[in-house]
Amino acid sequence: MTEASREQTTHERTLTLRGGFYLMLLGLVFVLLTLLNPVYVQTDALLFLLGSYFLVMAQSSF
Numbered sequence: 001m002t003e004a005s006r007e008q009t010t011h012e013r014t015l016t017l018r019g020g021f022y023l024m025l026l027g028l029v030f031v032l033l034t035l036l037n038p039v040y041v042q043t044d045a046l047l048f049l050l051g052s053y054f055l056v057m058a059q060s061s062f
Helices: 003-036 042-060
Strands: none
Touching (some): 003 042
16 A cells, blocks of 8 residues: 555545534534424434434444
């Protein structure tokens, strides 16, 4: 494995982690909206948050 490909892999991993982080932030926003306005379906927001968390865990385990 050359240095360039190793660097690219690290960069891709950073991008996926950053994407997962933004997904989690979006999930937190959904949860806050749910708390402020109960009209939103709370389980959807929690499932979204959990899903994005597991996505980050799966990406970081590679």
